Amino acid sequence: MGKLGFEDARHLVSRTGIGSEWETIVRFQNLTRQQAISHLFNNQQMNMPALPQMSPWPKMVQLRGNMRRKKMIKRISRTEGKAIQKWWVKHLLDTKSPFLERMTLFWHNHFPSSIEKTTQASMLHKQNLMLRKNALGNFGQMLHNVARDPAMLLYLDGYVSTKEEPNENFARELLELFTIGLGQYHENDMREAARAFTGWGINEHNGLYRFNPQQHDSGVKTFLGKRGNFKGEDIINILLQHPKTAETIAKKMWREFINISNPDPRVINHWAATFRNSGYDIKTLLNQVLNSNEFWAPQNRGALIKSPIELTIGTLRTLPYTLRRVDLAHNLNIMGQGVFAHPSVKGWSGGKNWISTQSILRRNSMMTNLTAGNLNERKNRGGIASKMPDVSPEELHQWLLAIPPLQQMPTEPGKQRLTRAFVLDPAYQVT
Amino acid sequence: MTTKMDRRDFLKYAGLLSASASVPLLTPELLFAANGRRPDKIVVLVELKGGNDGFNTLVPFADELYYQYRPNIGIQQRHLLPLNDQVGMHPRMKALMPVWNSGKMAWIQGVGYPNPVLSHFRSMDIWNSASNANQVIEAGWLSRVLPNFKQGLHGVALNKGQAKLGPLYSSNMNAVTMQNPKTFLSQIKRINDVSPSRLNPAIAHVSQTQHQLFGVGTQLANKMGNRPARSGVRFSKGVLGHSLESVAEMILSGIDSPVYKVTQDGFDTHSGQRGAQDNALFQVAGGLASFQQAMQKAGLWNNVIVVTYSEFGRRVKENRGAGTDHGTASAHMVMGGRVRGGIYGRHPNLAQLDQNGNVQHTTDFRAIYGTLAQRWWNQPNPWKGAPLIPFV
Numbered sequence: 140m141g142k143l144g145f146e147d148a149r150h151l152v153s154r155t156g157i158g159s160e161w162e163t164i165v166r167f168q169n170l171t172r173q174q175a176i177s178h179l180f181n182n183q184q185m186n187m188p189a190l191p192q193m194s195p196w197p198k199m200v201q202l203r204g205n206m207r208r209k210k211m212i213k214r215i216s217r218t219e220g221k222a223i224q225k226w227w228v229k230h231l232l233d234t235k236s237p238f239l240e241r242m243t244l245f246w247h248n249h250f251p252s253s254i255e256k257t258t259q260a261s262m263l264h265k266q267n268l269m270l271r272k273n274a275l276g277n278f279g280q281m282l283h284n285v286a287r288d289p290a291m292l293l294y295l296d297g298y299v300s301t302k303e304e305p306n307e308n309f310a311r312e313l314l315e316l317f318t319i320g321l322g323q324y325h326e327n328d329m330r331e332a333a334r335a336f337t338g339w340g341i342n343e344h345n346g347l348y349r350f351n352p353q354q355h356d357s358g359v360k361t362f363l364g365k366r367g368n369f370k371g372e373d374i375i376n377i378l379l380q381h382p383k384t385a386e387t388i389a390k391k392m393w394r395e396f397i398n399i400s401n402p403d404p405r406v407i408n409h410w411a412a413t414f415r416n417s418g419y420d421i422k423t424l425l426n427q428v429l430n431s432n433e434f435w436a437p438q439n440r441g442a443l444i445k446s447p448i449e450l451t452i453g454t455l456r457t458l459p460y461t462l463r464r465v466d467l468a469h470n471l472n473i474m475g476q477g478v479f480a481h482p483s484v485k486g487w488s489g490g491k492n493w494i495s496t497q498s499i500l501r502r503n504s505m506m507t508n509l510t511a512g513n514l515n516e517r518k519n520r521g522g523i524a525s526k527m528p529d530v531s532p533e534e535l536h537q538w539l540l541a542i543p544p545l546q547q548m549p550t551e552p553g554k555q556r557l558t559r560a561f562v563l564d565p566a567y568q569v570t
Numbered sequence: 571m572t573t574k575m576d577r578r579d580f581l582k583y584a585g586l587l588s589a590s591a592s593v594p595l596l597t598p599e600l601l602f603a604a605n606g607r608r609p610d611k612i613v614v615l616v617e618l619k620g621g622n623d624g625f626n627t628l629v630p631f632a633d634e635l636y637y638q639y640r641p642n643i644g645i646q647q648r649h650l651l652p653l654n655d656q657v658g659m660h661p662r663m664k665a666l667m668p669v670w671n672s673g674k675m676a677w678i679q680g681v682g683y684p685n686p687v688l689s690h691f692r693s694m695d696i697w698n699s700a701s702n703a704n705q706v707i708e709a710g711w712l713s714r715v716l717p718n719f720k721q722g723l724h725g726v727a728l729n730k731g732q733a734k735l736g737p738l739y740s741s742n743m744n745a746v747t748m749q750n751p752k753t754f755l756s757q758i759k760r761i762n763d764v765s766p767s768r769l770n771p772a773i774a775h776v777s778q779t780q781h782q783l784f785g786v787g788t789q790l791a792n793k794m795g796n797r798p799a800r801s802g803v804r805f806s807k808g809v810l811g812h813s814l815e816s817v818a819e820m821i822l823s824g825i826d827s828p829v830y831k832v833t834q835d836g837f838d839t840h841s842g843q844r845g846a847q848d849n850a851l852f853q854v855a856g857g858l859a860s861f862q863q864a865m866q867k868a869g870l871w872n873n874v875i876v877v878t879y880s881e882f883g884r885r886v887k888e889n890r891g892a893g894t895d896h897g898t899a900s901a902h903m904v905m906g907g908r909v910r911g912g913i914y915g916r917h918p919n920l921a922q923l924d925q926n927g928n929v930q931h932t933t934d935f936r937a938i939y940g941t942l943a944q945r946w947w948n949q950p951n952p953w954k955g956a957p958l959i960p961f962v
Contacts, residue, residue, distance in 0.1 A: 209845075296840050296891070304890030308840050311896075315689050326688065326926050399772050442770045473749075475732040482732065485691050491775050496746035496783040497733055499776075500757035507760050545764050545777055565764050565780055569772045 143168050143175060149538060150440060153570050154396055155179055155429070156237035158453030159538065161528050176429050180275060180422055184236040187268075188229045191222030193261040196289070196346030212258050220254030220479065223264055224468040227478045231452050232467075242274040242421075243267070244448065244478075245395055248489075249388075250285045250317065251481035252294040262290035262346065263479050278388065278419035279379050282317065286375055287348040289341045295484065298340045301354040305333040312484050313374075319383035324363060331360040336371040379419065385411035392424065397433045398442035399490040406433060441541030441569045444493045447474035449570065451505055454562065457539075459526035460509045474501050494568070502568065510559040524554040532557060540566045606722035606789065606826030609873075611946055614817060614861070615737065615831040616810075616854065616878045620838030621690065623847060623884035624900030627663075628677050628913075632656045635920035639887045643843050643894070653677070654913060662852040665859035666905075673911035674871075675903065676961040678938065680918040682899035682931025686882065690838070690896075693881040698736045700936050700953060711936075712829060713740030714952040715943045723786060725829035726820065728813040736831060745829075746786045750816040751794050758787035789825065799823045801864035810834045811857040818864040821874070828947075832857075837880060841891030854878070862905065872907035875946060875962065877938065885927050886920055898924075899931035902938065904961050914959050933959070 143151065148167035153159035167175045194215055202208040202215075234240050247270055252263060266288050273281040285291050291309070292298040300306035310333035314324050338355030341348065360369045363377055378384055389410040393402035410427055417423035428434060445453065448471060455462060471477050475498060476487055487493075513519040530538065535557060544564040549556050561567060630636050631647040632655065650658030651667055657677070659666070669675045685703040687693045696703060700711035716724045725738035725745040733747035748754040763784040767777045799822035805815035813832040820827065834857075836850040858876060865871040883900025899918050918929035937956035944951040945962050 299841060299891050301890060306840065306889065306891065307895050311689070321687075321689055321692055330926075398770070399775075438770065442772050444772050444776065473731060483690065491771075494776050494779050495732065495735070496779060496786065497748050497754075499780055499783055500748075500754065500761065503760055504757045542769055542773060545767055545773075546762060565767075565776050566773065568776045569770075 141171065143170060143172060145534075146537060147172075147435070148175070150435070150541070151175055151429070153453075153541070154434070154443070155241060156453075156456075157231060157234075157241060157449060158237075158456035160237075160456055161538065164538070172430065176426060179238040179429075180425075182236045183239050183275065184234060185271065188226055188233070190264065191219065191226055191260075193219050193223070193264065195261055196259065196341070197344055199259060200341075200343050200346075216254055216258035216260065219260035221468065223254070223260045224472075224478050224480070226264075227267065228452070228468045228471065231448060232455060237456070239271065239274055242425075243271040245391070246270045246274055246281065247478065248481070248486040249391065250281075250288075250291065251484055251486045252288075252290040252479070253481055254479045257290050257293040259290060259293060260479075262288075262293065266290040267479075273421075275422050275425070276420075278414070278421055279375075280419075282375055282379065283372065285317070286313070286336070286371060287339060289346055289348060292339060292341055292348070297336060300333065300337050300339065302334075302337050302356040305330070305337050305356065307333045309333070310336060310374075313378070316485060318378040318387060319381050320387050323381070323383050327361075328363055331362045331369075332374045334358070334360055335362070335369045335374045339371055382411065382415065385414040385419070388424070389414060392428050393433075394490055396428050396443075397431075398439050399444060400442075403433070406431065441566070443570050444490060445568055445570050446487070446489060446493060447471050447476040447498075447502070450474075450502055450568070451509075454506070454509060458558065458562070459523045462509065463511075465505075465508060470501070470505060474498055474505070503563070506562050506567070510562050512555075514553060514556045514559070516553055516555055519555075522555045523558065527554065527558070536561065540564070541570055542566050608821065608824040608826060609720060609828040611828065612821060612874045613829050613942060613946070614814075614874060614876045615829065616858070616876060617736065617831060617833040618837050618850070618854070618878055618880035619833055619835045620880075621693075621882045621884055621896055622837040622850075622878075622880040622900055623839060623843065623894050623897075624679075624681075624902075625883070625886060626843070626847060627660050627851060628653075628679065628901035628903075629658050629660065630656060630917050630920075631658050633917065633920055636886075639920065641888070642892050643888045656917065657913060660848070660851050662848045663855035665855040669859070669862055669905050670911065674907060674909050675905040675911050676909050677901055677903055677913050678933055678959060678961070679901050679913065679915040680899045680929070680932030681902050681915065681935050681938065682883070682933070683935055684931070686898040686928065686931070688882065688896040688898075688926070688928075690881055694736070697879055697881055697935060698739065700939055709740035709742070710735065710737035711939050711952075712737045713743050715939075715947060715949050716828060717742050719947050719949055720826075720828060723789070723825070723827045725831065726817075726825070726827045727831040728816055729833045730809045730812070733831075733833070738829060738831060744782060744785070746783065748816075750812065751790055751798065751820055752816075754787070755790055755795060758783070758791065761787060793823045793825060794819070801860075802867060803860050803864040805860045806853065806856040808853045808857070810853045811860065814857040814861045815864075818861055821865070821870060822868055839884070839893045840889070840895060841893040843888070843893040858905070865907070875904060875906035875909060875942070877942070878903045879935070879938075883929075886923065886929060887927055898928040899933075904938070906962070909962055910960060912961075914961055 145168050148164045152163045202212050231240055269284055295309035296306045297309040310329050314329055315321050334356040338351045340351055389407045390402050413427050414424040516522055516524050539561040544566045546564050548560050629645050629650050637644045649661045652658040687703055698710050699707035701707040724743040727733040727735050727747045735745050738745035764777050764780050766781050767773045798819055801818040805811040817830040834850055834854050836846055839846050865874055884894035884897040888894055915933040918932055934956040936953035937959050940951040940953040941958045943949045
């Protein structure tokens with residue numbers, strides 16, 4: 140197979156990374172497709188920025204027991220929530236393995252846990268590390284981990300689910316969103332699943348997962364046509380045998396990597412079969428996605444809408460702009476992609492939903508802020524142009540836009556001016 | 571560092587681009603969106619997000635089963651705001667008692683739909699689109715009424731963060747989302763108009779939305795840019811109070827939108843319901859009371875109807891966490907100067923629960939939509955199956 144060349148390298152980088160860094164494109168253009176994909180898979184940096192201060196669970200659990208301390212918990216979690224948001228945003232800006240971060244975000248969106256509901260930054264931090272560690276690993280393992288993840292036990296009320304009163308929140312979302320999806324089960328299956336997860340909780344002293352046999356309903360359950368003395372693990376294993384689980388993930392991959400329209404069912408079946416047959420090996424699935432005709436098809440270039448993270452952090456990773464007096468983590472919140480702050484357990488809907496009249500204003504004002512400044516390159520000593528690679532206008536276009544611009548480009552010369560025109564064009568909103 | 575970009579290169583390039591980029595057109599819908607006058611029939615939709623527990627909102631104190639099912643979170647009769655000898659309002663909704671007493675508030679009991687779905691997302695889609703439980707319709711229900719009712723702007727959805735169009739979502743409607751008009755106006759100055767592109771669905775959506783935004787922005791700038799109308803009423807500081815204040819100001823400024831949608835969060839009360847729901851209802855009551863006063867003061871109370879909705883109600887039986895799980899039918903409120911106050915619909919039978927422990931609905935939610943279409947906007951009712959409710 141031939142080398143990628145600039146355009147394909149640029150496509151691969153912008154779809155798998157955060158932004159499209161010039162150096163990576165230049166490196167990839169001389170690799171074959173498979174070499175470049177292997178590079179993405181092998182580049183996994185796990186070291187994270189220094190941790191903010193976070194209150195440990197034993198301290199918080201004491202406050203939780205006290206109704207009058209509710210405000211205090213709110214205050215602590217708000218401060219710590221902001222800190223942990225900044226922590227991840229910093230890493231998203233600096234990481235040398237953007238593909239791994241992108242996939243960590245992907246799973247963070249599939250298995251959301253918000254600071255607002257959990258009020259426990261220290262647990263969200265641990266969940267984040269767990270998702271990153273498994274982001275290119277095995278989905279089955281990740282699902283088992285998530286089910287007993289303390290942040291998830293808080294987020295979907297699993298920790299209060301008992302034999303007498305099974306709480307349905309986790310079981311419902313496990314079926315509806317995390318695995319087989321609506322229409323594949325009856326309410327009764329959901330309730331039986333909820334029984335199987337009773338007794339799963341959090342150790343008061345160390346904040347780790349703890350199984351409490353006294354609170355577990357050990358009776359016989361009927362779940363998706365199977366009968367047995369099921370535990371939570373059994374429910375997850377039954378769900379992993381169900382073909383719809385792999386389809387759910389395959390469909391999300393389509394929306395992440397191909398386009399915003401409804402996926403082609405034949406492609407989804409094909410990907411889902413590969414995924415299941417591999418025992419849920421995420422790299423195997425990704426390899427198929429990134430090698431598919433759909434991924435490379437010309438009509439799918441520019442057919443995805445950039446997420447707020449891709450738009451803002453992506454720009455900062457691509458171009459030598461600096462962000463002035465703006466709290467990036469906060470801006471991601473108001474643009475609709477606050478990390479650890481999903482609008483609901485469904486996560487960010489993405490696609491078309493990234494764009495509303497409200498979000499266009501915010502996205503635009505963010506890009507305007509970034510690109511503001513003196514455009515006279517002689518007066519501002521070259522401005523950002525002096526820090527950019529030496530490229531022709533055509534190359535600049537190819538680099539920054541996946542489709543032709545919609546607006547008139549400036550007639551005055553200047554690389555900084557042209558760069559700004561590209562970044563502010565609606566075409567820059569798609570990738 | 572040297573640069574390859576000289577002037578000649580650049581001009582060649584700019585010339586090349588001008589073929590693909592074109593000057594925006596002043597399309598008819600843009601023209602209407604930019605002008606237009608205030609409709610005399612406005613609906614304010616209040617989304618109670620998370621699934622509001624109707625039984626602890628309009629409390630059926632005369633129903634013994636209610637207290638049997640809710641030993642901990644049931645609200646005692648002596649704490650309620652009695653509306654008749656059967657039901658009373660949640661005590662934290664006191665701010666709305668003057669509206670009830672003036673006969674301008676209606677409650678509709680048992681609102682739901684057949685074959686209820688207990689998923690937040692799916693059930694909200696059903697409410698937004700007025701579909702059947704087993705049917706997927708993408709367009710919002712208002713798209714079957716409003717394009718025929720008027721041209722120009724069809725709706726404004728307000729929320730902190732990301733507002734959702736919900737019932738206003740449709741490609742044949744002109745609807746926008748915003749946090750508030752002030753922020754909207756301060757950011758709109760930097761937006762250029764673009765002609766919608768059809769290259770692919772992604773850029774089509776981006777460019778179409780930006781085009782729409784430009785039209786609405788022009789109207790807002792004309793009518794609210796320099797001196798926005800103030801309501802002269804104090805609104806609470808919460809998100810809903812803030813949104814409703816913005817709605818009042820837009821109506822007073824003469825914006826041509828027939829629908830405003832606002833949202834109160836916090837109704838998914840799986841645990842610790844009393845604190846959470848009490849507060850959310852307090853926000854709703856406070857915000858709506860201020861809104862009512864603002865409209866009354868401006869002489870516009872007869873021109874608006876406020877309607878609440880939510881994806882579902884909650885289970886009759888409380889759970890161990892002093893909360894309630896996803897349910898079915900719920901009670902909803904309608905108020906406005908032309909509203910015929912009272913209690914409509916039947917209280918669901920708490921003795922007859924389905925296998926999930928949920929009640930059977932007694933009023934189809936599309937009856938409310940149909941009533942608004944036919945009796946408020948004088949439009950054909952697209953939902954003939956559900957009998958109208960004479961609340962207006």
